[in-house]
Amino acid sequence: MRNWFCRKRWLLLVVLFMPTLAVADRVRIELHLMPPHLDPTLTPSATVSEATYNNIYQGLTRINRHGEVKPNLASSWEVSEEGRVYTFTLQPGVRFHNGQPFNAEVAAFSLERLLDPATQNPQRHLFAHIQEIQVVSLLRLQIRLQRPDNLLLFRLGLAAAVMVEPESADNNSRHPIGTGPYEFVSWLEGQPLELAAFQNYWGAQPRIQRASISFTSNRIELEASLSEGAIDLYPNISPLESVVRLASRGDYVLYDGLSEGQTLLAFNHQHPALVDRRVRRAINHAVDKKGLLDIYPKSNPPLIGSHFSPLHPAYLDLSDRYPYDPGKAKKLLAEAGYASGLELTFKVPPPLYARQASLHLSAYLEAVGIRLDVQRVSWSKWLDEVFYGKNYDLTVVAHVEPFDIDIYARDDYYFNYHNPGFDQLWKQIEQEQDEAKRNHLLQQTQLLLAEDAAHVFLHIKPQQSIRKKNLKGFWENSPVPAVILEELYWEN
Amino acid sequence: MSVLKYGLTTKIALLTLAVALVLMAAIALALFSFKQYRTTLNEVADRELQALMTATRLVQQAESLVNASAMLLLAENHFSRRQAVFEVEDRQEWIGRLVTDLSTYPGDQIDFQAIHQTKDELVGNLARMNTLVEERINLRADVYFRDRTSQQDLERLELIDAEIGEMIRANRELSQDLTVTVGHQVSLIRSSILSSVETINQGMTLRQTWLLYSGILALLVVFLTAFYINRSVVQRIINLQRALSLDRPRAQDVPVEGDDEIAWMAQSIHRYVNKINAHEGRIMEMNEELSFLATHDALTKLYNRHYFDRHLNQLSQKDESESFCIAMLDIDHFKSINDNHGHDAGDQVIRMLAEELKAALPEAAMVARVGGEEFAVVFQKLSLKTASQYLERLRLQIEQLPIHVAGVDLRVTASIGLAGYCQDRDLIACLKSADMALYEAKRLGRNQLVVHTISKEGK
Numbered sequence: 003m004r005n006w007f008c009r010k011r012w013l014l015l016v017v018l019f020m021p022t023l024a025v026a027d028r029v030r031i032e033l034h035l036m037p038p039h040l041d042p043t044l045t046p047s048a049t050v051s052e053a054t055y056n057n058i059y060q061g062l063t064r065i066n067r068h069g070e071v072k073p074n075l076a077s078s079w080e081v082s083e084e085g086r087v088y089t090f091t092l093q094p095g096v097r098f099h100n101g102q103p104f105n106a107e108v109a110a111f112s113l114e115r116l117l118d119p120a121t122q123n124p125q126r127h128l129f130a131h132i133q134e135i136q137v138v139s140l141l142r143l144q145i146r147l148q149r150p151d152n153l154l155l156f157r158l159g160l161a162a163a164v165m166v167e168p169e170s171a172d173n174n175s176r177h178p179i180g181t182g183p184y185e186f187v188s189w190l191e192g193q194p195l196e197l198a199a200f201q202n203y204w205g206a207q208p209r210i211q212r213a214s215i216s217f218t219s220n221r222i223e224l225e226a227s228l229s230e231g232a233i234d235l236y237p238n239i240s241p242l243e244s245v246v247r248l249a250s251r252g253d254y255v256l257y258d259g260l261s262e263g264q265t266l267l268a269f270n271h272q273h274p275a276l277v278d279r280r281v282r283r284a285i286n287h288a289v290d291k292k293g294l295l296d297i298y299p300k301s302n303p304p305l306i307g308s309h310f311s312p313l314h315p316a317y318l319d320l321s322d323r324y325p326y327d328p329g330k331a332k333k334l335l336a337e338a339g340y341a342s343g344l345e346l347t348f349k350v351p352p353p354l355y356a357r358q359a360s361l362h363l364s365a366y367l368e369a370v371g372i373r374l375d376v377q378r379v380s381w382s383k384w385l386d387e388v389f390y391g392k393n394y395d396l397t398v399v400a401h402v403e404p405f406d407i408d409i410y411a412r413d414d415y416y417f418n419y420h421n422p423g424f425d426q427l428w429k430q431i432e433q434e435q436d437e438a439k440r441n442h443l444l445q446q447t448q449l450l451l452a453e454d455a456a457h458v459f460l461h462i463k464p465q466q467s468i469r470k471k472n473l474k475g476f477w478e479n480s481p482v483p484a485v486i487l488e489e490l491y492w493e494n
Numbered sequence: 495m496s497v498l499k500y501g502l503t504t505k506i507a508l509l510t511l512a513v514a515l516v517l518m519a520a521i522a523l524a525l526f527s528f529k530q531y532r533t534t535l536n537e538v539a540d541r542e543l544q545a546l547m548t549a550t551r552l553v554q555q556a557e558s559l560v561n562a563s564a565m566l567l568l569a570e571n572h573f574s575r576r577q578a579v580f581e582v583e584d585r586q587e588w589i590g591r592l593v594t595d596l597s598t599y600p601g602d603q604i605d606f607q608a609i610h611q612t613k614d615e616l617v618g619n620l621a622r623m624n625t626l627v628e629e630r631i632n633l634r635a636d637v638y639f640r641d642r643t644s645q646q647d648l649e650r651l652e653l654i655d656a657e658i659g660e661m662i663r664a665n666r667e668l669s670q671d672l673t674v675t676v677g678h679q680v681s682l683i684r685s686s687i688l689s690s691v692e693t694i695n696q697g698m699t700l701r702q703t704w705l706l707y708s709g710i711l712a713l714l715v716v717f718l719t720a721f722y723i724n725r726s727v728v729q730r731i732i733n734l735q736r737a738l739s740l741d742r743p744r745a746q747d748v749p750v751e752g753d754d755e756i757a758w759m760a761q762s763i764h765r766y767v768n769k770i771n772a773h774e775g776r777i778m779e780m781n782e783e784l785s786f787l788a789t790h791d792a793l794t795k796l797y798n799r800h801y802f803d804r805h806l807n808q809l810s811q812k813d814e815s816e817s818f819c820i821a822m823l824d825i826d827h828f829k830s831i832n833d834n835h836g837h838d839a840g841d842q843v844i845r846m847l848a849e850e851l852k853a854a855l856p857e858a859a860m861v862a863r864v865g866g867e868e869f870a871v872v873f874q875k876l877s878l879k880t881a882s883q884y885l886e887r888l889r890l891q892i893e894q895l896p897i898h899v900a901g902v903d904l905r906v907t908a909s910i911g912l913a914g915y916c917q918d919r920d921l922i923a924c925l926k927s928a929d930m931a932l933y934e935a936k937r938l939g940r941n942q943l944v945v946h947t948i949s950k951e952g953k
Binding site (some may be wrong): 360 | 547551554558572573576577580581582584585587588591594595665
């Protein structure tokens with residue numbers, strides 16, 4: 003009888019004190035773009051990937067913090083000698099957040115869905131050479147390619163290729179279901195996205211049990227929230243003016259990381275003026291790329307001259323191809339018939355870097371006689387009007403997807419850039435297996451884009467992050483857009 | 495019955511349970527109070543404080559909007575104009591979100607319609623100001639860089655400046671309106687926080703009293719339990735022990751009241767004491783019987799020869815010297831009774847004679863059967879004359895005694911020899927003298943008493 007009471011009392015204590023324990027085990031993350039929804043297989047918006055990749059959803063492979071390919075839902079794989087057949091052995095005992103098991107059938111479903119043009123996967127073109135997907139056994143899956151592709155494993159680790167569960171896949175944009183260490187709790191209007199550690203996760207339980215991810219790029223709000231300590235981690239602080247003051251405060255630490263994000267002043271090549279290379283070159287000369295870096299008070303990212311990451315071995319430094327020269331810009335504009343000026347619409351998405359850069363870019367362009375209609379648009383509006391609608395003249399944006407120079411070979415891409423020479427080069431690159439020859443071809447593409455003045459290639463977007471001093475495990479560089487909650491922990 | 499059977503155990507278990515229950519109730523009350531306290535505290539911290547923060551930010555942002563309009567006013571080029579506009583837009587967007595956040599606060603609420611309206615007016619003014627400033631910048635550029643200054647431009651500039659001044663004044667008022675309205679919400683939230691704190695404080699005071707009472711109650715129950723255990727267990731065991739530690743415990747001294755384990759034990763002890771005492775009685779009885787048998791003759795229940803000798807021996811060892819008389823008695827012709835009528839008849843005659851002896855002689859006389867048909871009597875503190883009178887009367891009674899044995903009537907006589915005033919120092923001589931007297935009586939024809947006198951001095 004006694005014993006029974008003792009036990010009951012203990013239970014009572016446990017029940018009463020449980021909420022206290024839960025509160026300490028939480029992280030609040032702020033991301034700068036509001037995702038249109040939560041399904042990374044349906045949008046090119048990197049913010050969806052940042053919130054969900056390897057938190058909610060996982061792929062067959064994963065890209066780690068050093069940009070290396072590691073096993074994930076596929077525990078191992080074999081590649082046939084000619085490089086055209088990949089056989090994956092899948093992780094056993096994996097369950098989706100809705101309780102359904104993960105196996106080769108599900109993996110095949112996910113990949114078929116990715117390849118189906120009807121599902122509108124933004125990275126479908128990366129997998130277009132998959133010839134056949136075959137379920138060998140419950141935990142073995144075979145992918146047959148039309149041609150060898152040494153990037154396949156990397157691509158399978160991208161957020162667009164995550165594994166989804168057939169029953170729930172259509173609903174993922176509102177209620178995401180994956181195999182990852184965190185499951186979706188809620189995402190109410192005006193509230194943060196709430197995630198909680200998934201108790202039946204196949205891997206090790208994460209150390210932080212709950213995560214709140216909110217989204218804003220409002221400078222005023224960010225500065226207030228940061229100064230009040232209401233944000234534990236903000237991965238994109240670089241262009242914030244108060245960063246210097248925050249850095250000297252003691253409770254926050256800053257880290258200068260690099261992303262793969264090429265920041266562009268992008269042209270709509272369909273515009274009658276912008277289709278003229280002289281106008282594009284004029285704008286290139288009008289922009290003081292070095293001066294523009296003033297928008298980052300505490301970091302000094304590398305300048306670029308083409309759509310390519312300086313971290314890649316095939317990188318060619320073309321940042322000086324169009325030196326800052328307003329006189330030359332005016333001359334080129336006059337040559338192209340725009341001596342009396344030119345009117346362009348400049349659509350600015352919400353991120354802070356875009357906001358700050360647009361001020362300077364507008365001033366540069368106005369200085370050479372280009373009149374601008376500057377419009378600040380929300381992220382969903384930018385996706386609708388610029389990315390899908392191609393209804394813009396100029397925009398400023400960072401392309402954070404790694405190694406995405408192939409977008410210039412895509413007819414449907416929002417740049418409206420068409421150059422048969424580039425398409426030709428890209429086809430060669432895809433088929434070239436020799437590393438050195440491939441790199442040489444890649445350098446030619448960079449050169450081609452620079453010569454063509456396809457855009458104003460500004461700089462690599464700095465990935466300056468700010469986080470609470472005792473929050474550890476954050477990816478300081480971003481080889482892929484991701485905030486890996488699983489690796490975060492609070493240090494006492 | 496089962497409750498009775500486990501009386502004390504049940505009672506103590508119930509008392510323990512009562513203590514445990516009171517303690518549990520006190521602990522539960524304390525925990526519940528903590529929980530409620532924490533819930534309220536969290537609510538104040540999370541919701542009300544958040545709302546207060548939101549409202550405070552809102553006031554701050556409303557004021558900052560006026561600063562932003564000053565920045566806009568000061569813009570000399572499109573860069574600083576855009577910068578000011580961007581900031582205005584950021585603040586406006588955030589103000590919108592803050593107002594939405596605040597309007598979801600569930601407590602008392604002000605009229606948010608008014609806030610929205612003021613905000614929209616403010617934003618509308620700022621947009622208008624932006625257009626004006628843009629135009630002013632362009633006009634000024636025209637004025638400064640053109641060769642000829644147009645009168646129309648100058649007039650327009652003046653108009654613009656006037657309108658901007660008007661807007662700034664309007665904005666200051668709108669911002670003050672906003673500040674005052676939101677300030678009202680701040681005061682509502684503040685009083686809500688204060689009332690939450692007051693409620694929890696009252697609740698806590700009440701709980702404190704309850705907790706104190708339940709503590710006292712628990713203490714009381716503990717004391718009661720101790721008192722009960724002392725009274726119903728310890729004291730009774732002490733009483734039992736006391737009763738048992740007597741030299742000769744008596745059953746009636748063992749307290750057996752009640753109907754519980756100790757009572758049952760006391761009853762067992764009571765039974766044992768009774769049993770032990772009964773056994774002891776039996777042993778005493780047997781001892782008495784044995785000692786009777788050792789000193790008495792089985793047939794007549796008179797003292798036997800052994801006792802007679804011991805008695806005489808004791809008399810002889812007495813410190814204080816005393817004289818006494820000894821008589822010897824023998825049944826006449828007893829052998830013929832045995833021969834003619836059997837030993838049983840003989841035994842009966844002896845028994846009857848022994849009865850007669852006891853009846854006829856004074857109680858102080860010691861009568862013993864010292865041989866088959868021979869008896870001895872010791873008279874103490876009795877004169878020889880009185881002794882001889884007793885004996886003579888006895889002899890006559892025996893003579894007249896009707897004896898009916900083995901279907902026949904018999905008559906017996908006895909011869910008696912009496913020796914008088916024997917001294918303890920010459921017992922043997924005295925006995926011999928009595929024997930001699932008896933022998934003389936026999937010789938003189940039986941059925942008579944012969945008395946031998948011994949001098950008082952011993953010679």
